[in-house]
Amino acid sequence: MQQPVKIAVDAMSGDGGFGVAVDAAIHALERNPGLSVVLVGDAAALQAALASAVSAPAVRSRLAVHPASEVVTMEDAPAQALRHKKDSSMRIAVDLVAEHAADACVSAGNTGALMATAKFVLKMLPGVERPAIVTALPAISGATHVLDLGANAECTAEQLLQFAAMGSALVTALQGIEQPRVALLNIGQEAIKGNAVVKHAAELIQASPLNFVGYVEGDSLFLHPVDVVVCDGFVGNVGLKVGEGVAQLIGTFMREEFMRSWSSRLVGLVARHILHRLAARIDPRVYNGATLIGLRGIVVKSHGSADAVAFGHAIEVAMHEVWQAVPQHIERLVAHSLQAAQPVSAAG
Amino acid sequence: MQQPVKIAVDAMSGDGGFGVAVDAAIHALERNPGLSVVLVGDAAALQAALASAVSAPAVRSRLAVHPASEVVTMEDAPAQALRHKKDSSMRIAVDLVAEHAADACVSAGNTGALMATAKFVLKMLPGVERPAIVTALPAISGATHVLDLGANAECTAEQLLQFAAMGSALVTALQGIEQPRVALLNIGQEAIKGNAVVKHAAELIQASPLNFVGYVEGDSLFLHPVDVVVCDGFVGNVGLKVGEGVAQLIGTFMREEFMRSWSSRLVGLVARHILHRLAARIDPRVYNGATLIGLRGIVVKSHGSADAVAFGHAIEVAMHEVWQAVPQHIERLVAHSLQAAQPVSAAG
Numbered sequence: 250m251q252q253p254v255k256i257a258v259d260a261m262s263g264d265g266g267f268g269v270a271v272d273a274a275i276h277a278l279e280r281n282p283g284l285s286v287v288l289v290g291d292a293a294a295l296q297a298a299l300a301s302a303v304s305a306p307a308v309r310s311r312l313a314v315h316p317a318s319e320v321v322t323m324e325d326a327p328a329q330a331l332r333h334k335k336d337s338s339m340r341i342a343v344d345l346v347a348e349h350a351a352d353a354c355v356s357a358g359n360t361g362a363l364m365a366t367a368k369f370v371l372k373m374l375p376g377v378e379r380p381a382i383v384t385a386l387p388a389i390s391g392a393t394h395v396l397d398l399g400a401n402a403e404c405t406a407e408q409l410l411q412f413a414a415m416g417s418a419l420v421t422a423l424q425g426i427e428q429p430r431v432a433l434l435n436i437g438q439e440a441i442k443g444n445a446v447v448k449h450a451a452e453l454i455q456a457s458p459l460n461f462v463g464y465v466e467g468d469s470l471f472l473h474p475v476d477v478v479v480c481d482g483f484v485g486n487v488g489l490k491v492g493e494g495v496a497q498l499i500g501t502f503m504r505e506e507f508m509r510s511w512s513s514r515l516v517g518l519v520a521r522h523i524l525h526r527l528a529a530r531i532d533p534r535v536y537n538g539a540t541l542i543g544l545r546g547i548v549v550k551s552h553g554s555a556d557a558v559a560f561g562h563a564i565e566v567a568m569h570e571v572w573q574a575v576p577q578h579i580e581r582l583v584a585h586s587l588q589a590a591q592p593v594s595a596a597g
Numbered sequence: 598m599q600q601p602v603k604i605a606v607d608a609m610s611g612d613g614g615f616g617v618a619v620d621a622a623i624h625a626l627e628r629n630p631g632l633s634v635v636l637v638g639d640a641a642a643l644q645a646a647l648a649s650a651v652s653a654p655a656v657r658s659r660l661a662v663h664p665a666s667e668v669v670t671m672e673d674a675p676a677q678a679l680r681h682k683k684d685s686s687m688r689i690a691v692d693l694v695a696e697h698a699a700d701a702c703v704s705a706g707n708t709g710a711l712m713a714t715a716k717f718v719l720k721m722l723p724g725v726e727r728p729a730i731v732t733a734l735p736a737i738s739g740a741t742h743v744l745d746l747g748a749n750a751e752c753t754a755e756q757l758l759q760f761a762a763m764g765s766a767l768v769t770a771l772q773g774i775e776q777p778r779v780a781l782l783n784i785g786q787e788a789i790k791g792n793a794v795v796k797h798a799a800e801l802i803q804a805s806p807l808n809f810v811g812y813v814e815g816d817s818l819f820l821h822p823v824d825v826v827v828c829d830g831f832v833g834n835v836g837l838k839v840g841e842g843v844a845q846l847i848g849t850f851m852r853e854e855f856m857r858s859w860s861s862r863l864v865g866l867v868a869r870h871i872l873h874r875l876a877a878r879i880d881p882r883v884y885n886g887a888t889l890i891g892l893r894g895i896v897v898k899s900h901g902s903a904d905a906v907a908f909g910h911a912i913e914v915a916m917h918e919v920w921q922a923v924p925q926h927i928e929r930l931v932a933h934s935l936q937a938a939q940p941v942s943a944a945g
Contacts, residue, residue, distance in 0.1 A: 389849050399784050402792045436747050436834035444750045444831055467838025471846040483792055484835050486784035487828070490815025491836040495843040498819040499879055501737050506875045516868045523861050527854045531847055 251283025254571045256564055257351035261290035261320045261338035262358025264554045270357075271298045273560035277568075278308045280561075284568055285311035287351055290338040292316035317341040321358050323553065327365035339363060343370045346546040353547035353567040355538070357555050364400055367541055367548045374580045376587040377543040381412045382482070382550065383419060384539040386492070387530075388473030394420055395434075395470060395478045398539060399486030406449035409433070409479050411587065413454045413461070415542045416477035418582035422575045428460040429476035434484060435464035446481070454479075457586050496531050538563030546576060599631025602919045604912055605699035609638035609668045609686035610706025612902045618705075619646045621908035625916075626656045628909075632916055633659035635699055638686040640664035665689040669706050671901065675713035687711060691718045694894045701895035701915040703886070705903055711896065712748055712889060719894040722928045724935040729760045730830070730898060731767060732887040734840070735878075736821030742768055743782075743818060743826045746887060747834030754797035757781070757827050759935065761802045761809070763890045764825035766930035770923045776808040777824035782832060783812035794829070802827075805934050844879050886911030894924060 260270035267290055274286040288295050295314045303309045319337040321330040334340060339358045345351040347370045356363050364380055373380070383396035396412050397404065404412075413431050420429035433451055435443045443451075443464070454461045462475055467488060470478055480488070507517035507524075517524065529535070533552075537559035541548040547570045551563035570576075608618035615638055622634040636643050643662045651657045665686040669678045682688060687706045693699040695718045704711050712728055721728070731744035744760050745752065752760075761779050768777035781799055783791045791799075791812070802809045810823055815836060818826055828836070855865035855872070865872065877883070881900075885907035889896040895918045899911035918924075 387846065389846055402784060434835060436750060436831055436838075447831075467835040467840075468842030468845065470839060471842035480835070483784055483795075484832055487782060487815040487832050488835050488839040490784075491818060491839045492815075492843045494816030494819035495840045496847065497816065498735065498737055499844065499847050502878050503875055506871045506878075509871075509874075513871050516871055520864045520868050523854045523857075523864055526857075527851055530850050530854075 251281060252572055253283050253285065254353070254568050255285045255287065255351045256567050256571075257287045257289055257315070257342040257345040257354040258564065259290070259338045259342040259354065259356035259358055260288040260295060261317070262356050263551065263560065264357070265556065267291065267295055267298060269555065269557050269560055271295065271302055272557035273564060274312060275303055275308060276557060276561040277564040278311050279305075281565070281568060284564075285313070286564070287313045287315050287345060289315045289317050289342045289345070290320075315341060315345065321362045323359050325359055325362055327359075327361040330359065330362035331365045331369055340366055340370070343367050343548065346548070347371055352571040353549065355549045355551055355560075355563050355567050357551035357553050357560060357563070360399065360550060363548065363550060364541060367544050367546070371544045371546040371548070374543055374545060374576070374583060376583060377411050377415065378408055380541045380543040381415060382485075382539045383416060383542045384536065386470050387536060388471050391473045393470050393473050393478055394476060395480070395485060395488070396542065397480065397482035397485050398489050399482045400541070401482040403483070404446065404481040406446050406453055409446070409450035409481070410453040410457060411543070411583070413459055413477065413479045414457065414583045414586035415579055416479060417459050417586065418579040419540070419542060419575060420476045421582060422573045422578035423569065426476060430462045430474070431459050431477045431479065432462050432465040432469070432475040434478050434480035434488075435466065450479070459586055493533055496533065500528070500531070534559035535562055538566030540566065540570065540575075542579065544576065545580075547571060599629060600920055601631050601633065602701070602916050603633045603635065603699045604915050604919075605635045605637055605663070605690040605693040605702040606912065607638070607686045607690040607702065607704035607706055608636040608643060609665065610704050611899065611908065612705070613904065615639065615643055615646060617903065617905050617908055619643065619650055620905035621912060622660060623651055623656060624905060624909040625912040626659050627653075629913065629916060632912075633661070634912070635661045635663050635693060637663045637665050637690045637693070638668075663689060663693065669710045671707050673707055673710055675707075675709040678707065678710035679713045679717055688714055688718070691715050691896065694896070695719055700919040701897065703897045703899055703908075703911050703915050705899035705901050705908060705911070708747065708898060711898060715889055715892050715894070715896045719892045719896070722891055722893060722924070722931060724931055725759050725763065725891040726756055728889045728891040729763060730833075730887045731764060731890045732884065734818050735884060736819050739821045741818050741821050741826055742824060743828070743833060743836070744890065745828065745830040745833050746837050747830045748889070749830040751831070752794065752829040754794050754801055757794070757798035757829070758801040758805060759891070759931070761807055761825065761827045762805065762931045762934035763927055764827060765807050765934065766927040767888070767890060767923060768824045769930060770921045770926035771917070774824060778810045778822070779807050779825040779827065780810050780813040780817070780823040782826050782828035782836075783814065798827070807934055841881055844881065848876070848879075882907035883910055886914030888914065888918065888923075890927065892924065893928075895919060
């Protein structure tokens with residue numbers, strides 16, 4: 250029996266509208282008997298969508314609707330959304346977590362607004378200045394947790410240390426690894442290894458109780474020599490998007506080669522089961538759902554353009570983090586790492 | 598008939614030693630009747646390698662050896678290499694370009710040392726503060742020239758403008774495109790679009806005569822909506838390595854899927870021609886050879902671990918740049934772009 254978990258889903262903010270959120274919730278509920286979902290948004294529209302989409306009472310009984318009259322758009326400035334859209338689906342979903350009416354929330358909306366809202370409503374864990382976005386990237390063996398993937402375009406060395414502590418704690422919470430290997434993302438040009446912030450961050454992390462293994466380069470993310478890779482949000486976001494771009498490029502080339510002639514199409518037909526298995530392994534949708542880490546609560550960001558499959562994965566990411574009591578672990582472990590690191594941090 | 602071109606090849610600095618350089622030179626000479634190569638390094642060793650490797654007089658007659666008694670290692674600091682290894686294969690290869698004894702040079706050595714040496718020996722073009730590393734990345738259609746890929750871990754907005762001007766000039770010189778589309782690499786998180794340097798660079802490039810189309814995200818590099826993408830060397834190098842890592846990851850997954858069972862191996866056998874064509878298209882070796890741009894001369898950096906095929910491509914990159922008189926074009930076009938941009942640059 251799964252531990253019961255209730256997830257608040259911002260049903261209105263994704264590019265695909267509430268239809269995607271409804272379908273995603275239904276799929277996730279079908280797969281996970283312990284899960285229940287509160288869909289936050291336009292109550293009439295959501296009830297109508299549910300009435301036509303859900304037939305199984307076992308699923309319907311675990312689905313609720315919570316009304317919200319506004320929607321945060323991709324164009325809304327974070328401060329704008331925070332101050333003037335207090336009845337938005339995003340805000341209400343986060344509020345439900347703060348009020349313990351839900352164990353976690355998921356949104357496919359405006360990242361900046363979600364971050365500002367989550368930070369304001371849920372507050373930060375002690376010692377953490379700002380949330381970071383973290384996700385597990387697939388590697389040749391295992392996976393690498395990378396942060397920050399875009400929440401903070403500019404970071405101080407102290408913030409990179411906080412990211413390192415949070416990433417390490419997350420891996421401990423999720424995978425039970427006692428001393429996850431933590432690395433800083435750096436560049437491979439010998440003479441100019443890193444910028445001033447990265448070099449200072451290396452000193453701070455080295456002096457902390459974290460299991461710091463030094464610098465890694467961009468290709469290491471997918472080779473998994475380490476468990477956690479830390480970088481600022483600009484570098485992390487570019488890296489994430491570059492990875493998606495290369496996967497798309499190779500997928501396109503593959504289709505072109507298998508469509509080149511009648512004989513290659515025939516071979517493609519023979520190989521279709523293998524190609525489908527391969528496509529499933531590199532499908533970005535199964536990696537959807539990044540955590541806003543550092544908050545007193547679980548907030549998962551889905552890709553704005555996520556379809557129901559991808560959005561469903563994001564709901565399950567939130568569910569797993571509730572099961573593993575991620576924020577509680579992080580609070581304890583981060584406090585430990587940062588406390589021990591403080592004297593050096595202050596001197597740095 | 599090809600225009601005759603003479604390339605100086607630093608034969609000693611790559612991870613694979615002079616054997617790789619010798620084989621690469623022979624392959625490049627066989628493919629290009631107008632090419633001649635000067636191998637720089639341990640004369641006795643190189644002559645011996647040539648004696649055993651080259652039989653065709655048509656190739657041998659276009660191969661020379663120039664002695665150099667030292668080798669710059671990957672551990673040498675740039676200033677160290679510059680001051681204390683004046684008879685290194687790297688230095689002599691660059692010297693040959695400065696003395697017009699060669700039209701261009703190629704090295705697989707220490708990037709920092711190569712940059713410092715090239716900057717000192719060849720000097721910068723007017724208006725350009727530092728060289729950048731640029732290469733063409735494969736895209737779904739065409740290719741995108743990206744710079745800086747790792748020469749400058751920290752950049753000012755003015756330097757990013759210079760990179761934009763140089764990248765634009767390079768694409769004009771190589772591809773004859775009059776007004777290449779130039780973009781700045783940025784992140785997709787709405788609230789926090791870019792850091793201060795990128796935002797300021799956007800203003801500067803906007804005010805220049807360059808065809809600036811705004812920001813692109815990391816996945817755009819492989820979709821080729823623009824001709825030139827500008828970023829600092831830290832971001833560019835991480836992006837490049839991430840791209841290599843994802844390509845490796847997908848290659849590994851593909852092999853695993855085709856090796857999973859006897860039946861899938863059989864399918865792999867049937868599909869082997871298609872898979873080989875695909876592998877050739879995503880082979881990083883055919884993209885080897887990045888240009889140190891901004892110098893009064895052509896210097897091409899090969900990957901340190903390049904094999905003979907990859908190193909041969911780097912030699913051909915240098916050859917093409919000689920044919921297109923790249924530095925002359927860049928000098929003229931960059932002066933134009935930067936002069937026009939200056940008033941704003943000074944006010945910024």
